[in-house]
Amino acid sequence: MTHPTPAGTPAPDSTAAAAVLRLTDVTLRLGTGQQQVTALDGVGLSVAPGRFLAVTGPSGSGKSSLLAVAGGLQTPTRGSVHVAGVDLTTLKEHQRTAHRRHHIGYVFQHANLLASLTAREQLLLPAHVAGRLDAAARRRADELLDAVGMTARADRRPHQLSGGERQRVGLARALLLAPEVLLVDEPTSALDRARAREIVELLAQQTRAHRTATVMVTHDTEILDAADHVLVMRDGRLT
Amino acid sequence: MFLAVRDLRFARGRFALIGAVVAMIAVLGVILSGLASGLADSGISSLRALPVTHLAFDKSASGELFSRSTVTRDTWRAWAAQPGVREAEPLGQQLVHAQLSGPGGKQLDLAVFGVRPTGFLAPAPATGRPLSADPNGILVSEEIAKDGVKVGDRLIAGQADTPLTVIGTIGHASFGHVGVVYAPLALWQKLHYGLPGALPPAATGQATAVALRLAPGAGTAAIDHRLGTRTVGKAGTYAASPGYTAESSTMTLIRGFLYAISALVVGSFFTVWTIQRRQEIALLKAIGASTGYILRDALTQVAVVLLAATAAGTAAGLALGGAMNASAPFALKTGQVTAAALLLTALGLAGAAVAVRRITGVQALTALGADR
Numbered sequence: 073m074t075h076p077t078p079a080g081t082p083a084p085d086s087t088a089a090a091a092v093l094r095l096t097d098v099t100l101r102l103g104t105g106q107q108q109v110t111a112l113d114g115v116g117l118s119v120a121p122g123r124f125l126a127v128t129g130p131s132g133s134g135k136s137s138l139l140a141v142a143g144g145l146q147t148p149t150r151g152s153v154h155v156a157g158v159d160l161t162t163l164k165e166h167q168r169t170a171h172r173r174h175h176i177g178y179v180f181q182h183a184n185l186l187a188s189l190t191a192r193e194q195l196l197l198p199a200h201v202a203g204r205l206d207a208a209a210r211r212r213a214d215e216l217l218d219a220v221g222m223t224a225r226a227d228r229r230p231h232q233l234s235g236g237e238r239q240r241v242g243l244a245r246a247l248l249l250a251p252e253v254l255l256v257d258e259p260t261s262a263l264d265r266a267r268a269r270e271i272v273e274l275l276a277q278q279t280r281a282h283r284t285a286t287v288m289v290t291h292d293t294e295i296l297d298a299a300d301h302v303l304v305m306r307d308g309r310l311t
Numbered sequence: 312m313f314l315a316v317r318d319l320r321f322a323r324g325r326f327a328l329i330g331a332v333v334a335m336i337a338v339l340g341v342i343l344s345g346l347a348s349g350l351a352d353s354g355i356s357s358l359r360a361l362p363v364t365h366l367a368f369d370k371s372a373s374g375e376l377f378s379r380s381t382v383t384r385d386t387w388r389a390w391a392a393q394p395g396v397r398e399a400e401p402l403g404q405q406l407v408h409a410q411l412s413g414p415g416g417k418q419l420d421l422a423v424f425g426v427r428p429t430g431f432l433a434p435a436p437a438t439g440r441p442l443s444a445d446p447n448g449i450l451v452s453e454e455i456a457k458d459g460v461k462v463g464d465r466l467i468a469g470q471a472d473t474p475l476t477v478i479g480t481i482g483h484a485s486f487g488h489v490g491v492v493y494a495p496l497a498l499w500q501k502l503h504y505g506l507p508g509a510l511p512p513a514a515t516g517q518a519t520a521v522a523l524r525l526a527p528g529a530g531t532a533a534i535d536h537r538l539g540t541r542t543v544g545k546a547g548t549y550a551a552s553p554g555y556t557a558e559s560s561t562m563t564l565i566r567g568f569l570y571a572i573s574a575l576v577v578g579s580f581f582t583v584w585t586i587q588r589r590q591e592i593a594l595l596k597a598i599g600a601s602t603g604y605i606l607r608d609a610l611t612q613v614a615v616v617l618l619a620a621t622a623a624g625t626a627a628g629l630a631l632g633g634a635m636n637a638s639a640p641f642a643l644k645t646g647q648v649t650a651a652a653l654l655l656t657a658l659g660l661a662g663a664a665v666a667v668r669r670i671t672g673v674q675a676l677t678a679l680g681a682d683r
Binding site: 173189229 | 313317320321323590591592595597598599600604675678679
């Protein structure tokens with residue numbers, strides 16, 4: 073199940089028990105004094121394996137902050153963030169990095185591929201980072217490239233790929249280590265309609281196939297129908 | 312190495328550029344090392360080869376001791392009788408102008424070392440006869456032989472036109488960039504005083520210094536005090552060779568600047584490189600790479616570039632140095648070349664290490680475009 077929960081309250085027990093991503097009463101304030109802004113305001117959220125949650129809302133509403141906090145890239149001012157049973161807010165930075173390595177996959181706005189690596193090498197990178205670059209990882213990379221339709225372009229570098237192809241590779245890279253949680257940041261912002269539809273359907277398909285708890289933030293209202301649930305974020309609150 | 316190697320391949324133009332700069336610095340490093348060694352050899356190789364542990368000079372002499380010191384027979388005899396002294400003999404040193412006999416004979420500068428012909432300082436000739444064979448005979452070094460002087464030649468030297476006969480040759484030996492000849496002490500005294508005819512009795516009992524072979528740990532301070540001398544270890548006498556100290560310190564300064572520039576250039580390159588990679592570094596952190604992982608990768612990249620460029624530059628420097636050998640005082644010593652290459656690599660790594668420390672400050676959050 074995927075649930076928003078009322079501000080400041082935890083998710084219902086039935087949801088919480090199944091969820092691999094659970095944010096409870098998360099508040100994030102940025103800046104100090106007069107310049108301080110509340111990016112997230114008592115956000116509660118839980119996402120179960122195999123569920124695809126889309127979060128939409130205007131610019132500056134806190135969508136990217138939600139992804140940053142959910143992935144342990146930023147520590148909330150208040151509240152807890154549980155990923156695969158561990159509260160990220162209790163971990164030190166290097167522990168959060170290690171937890172992210174094994175449990176969280178990120179798909180970025182512009183794919184964020186490394187210029188010097190081929191498509192196949194982009195997928196192998198997380199395995200090398202995790203010290204698991206073995207035959208099994210290579211096999212899985214090839215399977216994922218096949219799943220996202222990139223086998224024929226596996227030896228191309230990012231500048232030789234289209235925007236849609238780059239996003240496919242970015243998605244496959246995020247899935248290589250079979251993370252429980254997949255966090256997706258504006259995956260279609262640089263794509264035309266057809267490519268955007270293609271990518272979001274691929275996301276939905278891979279979410280079900282790999283049973284990841286997927287959270288996608290997007291401005292693009294035309295792709296929301298691919299998600300299991302859609303939440304709207306305004307002024308740091310989920311509705 | 313996963314990223315380091317692939318970045319090197321992908322951005323080979325940029326890395327080739329910094330590699331070329333490091334290689335050129337390595338070439339300069341080798342050439343300067345060779346020149347420093349060559350100049351040192353040309354200045355002090357004769358002193359280095361002396362079979363002594365110390366030299367005792369007149370205590371009132373300072374600076375260029377060899378041209379300012381005079382010791383007497385009493386002094387070297389007294390030194391020979393001191394405890395801990397295994398050998399003590401007079402050594403004369405004098406720079407003189409000479410000319411090969413015959414019309415239009417070639418003019419030469421000679422650094423004349425005067426020694427007892429049968430003493431421990433007298434060198435064994437490589438060719439020809441020993442000093443003891445002829446009171447007017449001299450042994451010439453290869454530096455003099457290169458000027459066309461050969462066994463059997465006659466020369467006229469010094470202010471009194473003292474006749475000299477070349478009776479043999481020795482290996483390389485120079486003093487203050489002048490080729491060395493060995494002469495019997497009495498002949499050296501004639502050249503030193505430059506007086507026609509027989510020397511006054513006082514002049515026949517003088518030399519420049521007392522050459523000493525001391526037992527290990529033998530003290531010299533009390534003897535110096537008693538005999539009016541100043542004893543200097545063999546290495547300490549090098550500074551008394553004309554121009555040696557100034558040349559050495561100049562070369563050391565130039566090399567120091569070269570290595571400092573190298574560290575700065577490498578550091579600057581990798582600072583720019585690291586700044587350009589900010590987004591990639593943020594991505595690596597976002598997908599779970601530790602700072603240690605990224606630093607190791609970056610430093611491996613630096614090490615590969617530095618080692619390859621230094622090796623190439625050193626090889627080119629050796630080839631260039633070999634070609635220079637005939638036209639300049641140039642001597643390559645394996646130890647010095649290796650040390651120069653290692654120093655260049657180490658300082659480059661240090662410069663780059665400071666640069667890539669910026670990696671620690673990159674936030675993973677940047678990967679999300681939070682600061683776009």
